[in-house]
Amino acid sequence: MKGIVLGITILSSLIISIVGFILLGKKSIFKFLIKKNTTAERWAIQSKPIFGGVMFYICFVCALGGIACVYGVNEILSHLCIFICVSLSFFMGMFDDLKNQGPLKKFISQILSATILIMCNIHIEISGNMTIDILLTYFWIVGIMNSINMLDNMDAITGLVSITILGNILGIAIFSENTDVSSIVILGAITTSICVYLYWNWNPSKIYMGDNGSQFLGIVLAIFSIKYIWNTSYTVHGFIYQNVVLIALAFLLPIIDTTVVFINRIAAGKSPFIGDRYHTTHNLVYMGMSEKGVARLFATISLISNSFVFYIIVFKPIRISMLLYILILVYIATLFISFFAISRYVKIKKITK
Structure with a gap:
């Protein structure tokens, strides 16, 4: 039954996304959803449609509708909190796309979403101390939403x-001992929609996801990572905080990019929240790599990292020693140092020119 529902979800999302992106890709439709890069936040300067997130959200809502049809309205009510938070984040992102509201209102929206989730008992459970867990949940939700953005x-x-x-999260959900079909359907629908979106977003892109898309993905990733990575019941003897390592490994690239950018902007005396063209991706292009090459590199690193997380959580090796986690930490540190060193080299090279 689980496989049938997931298959129908993927097929439906595929059709909806393809038709939706074809229709909305015409500039004559929804001209108000075309945005120009006037603040240098993006690499490209062309005006392009920014409705990628619209199709993500439509597939999300359709998935909830399918769940209601198959499992009844009560199943939807159990996910009402997630629906409210995802909707709030999406529409706040859309509002920012249209009106350029700045970071404060977006931050308030993120705090509100985190508060709603915590009130619905969706929060990180890792320390045994409720105060620490709640503070960590706020930090994670707000942090990952801004990081994805x-x-x-x-x-x-x-x-x-x-x-x-x-x-990775979808795979963990499928193999989970306490199967939540609704989560699988939602994750399957969103993942399929992103796959279709990438066809139009591959360099040279025709469509952006916009803040509506990045805020949507940020809250979705935050919610389901709490459920399936942060709060996994799998414990490893001899290492208390292994889930912190796993979450850092799964979200390695967003975390590295945000950290490197923040350090460099603060060191330069600039606000860390004002966009520029010195992200880790940009620096690789300055070093001579093509934009497609950067995309392939990021996909490869993220795929390898998440494959390790999937293996550890799902297959539960009989013995995972402290040494393995030390090696993972070395891997994380090596990538961070490499990206940071590249960023400093690019900065120095720009200054000396």
């Missing part, structure tokens, strides 16, 4: 990274 700075990057993370 910042990562959306070059064609296909955010879509590819999000697909590998969502695919």
Whole structure:
């Protein structure tokens, strides 16, 4: 039954996304959803449609409708909290796309979403201390929503990274002992929609996801990562905080990009929240890599990282030693140092020219 429902969901989302992107891709339709890069937040300067998130949200709503038809309205009510938070984030992102409201209102929306989730008992459970868990939940939700938003700075990057993370979470959900078919359907619908979106977002792109898309993906990734990675019941003897390592590995690239950008902007005396063209992706292009090459590199790194997370959580190796987690930390540190070193080299090279 689980496989049939997931198959129908993927097929339906595929059809809806293809038709939707074809129709909305025509510039004569919804001209108000065409945005120009006037603040240098993106790599490209062309005016392009920014409704990628619209199709993500439509597939999400259709998935909920399908769940209601198959399992009844009560099943939807159990996911009402998620629907409210995802809708709030999506429409706040859309409002920002249309009106350029700035970071404050977006931040308030993110705090509100996190508060609603916590009130609905959707929060990180890792320390045994409720106060620490709640504070960590606020930090995670707000942080990952902004991180995904910042990562959306070059064609296909955010879509590819999000697909590998969502695919990992979807796999964990499918193999979970306590199967939640509704979560599987929702994740399947969104992942399929992103796959279709990437066809139009691959360099040279014809469509952006916009803030409506990045805010949507940010809250979805935050919610389901809490459920299937942060709060996995699998524990490893000899390492108390293994889930922190797993979450860092799954979201490695968004975390590295945000951290490197924040450090460099603060060091330069600039606001870390004002966009520029010195993200990790941009620096690789300055070093001579093509935009498509950067996209492939990010997809490969994220796929490898999430494959490790999937293996550890799902297959539960009989013995995972402290050494393995040390090696994972070395892997994370190596990538961070590499990206940071590249960013400093590019900065110095620009200054000396």
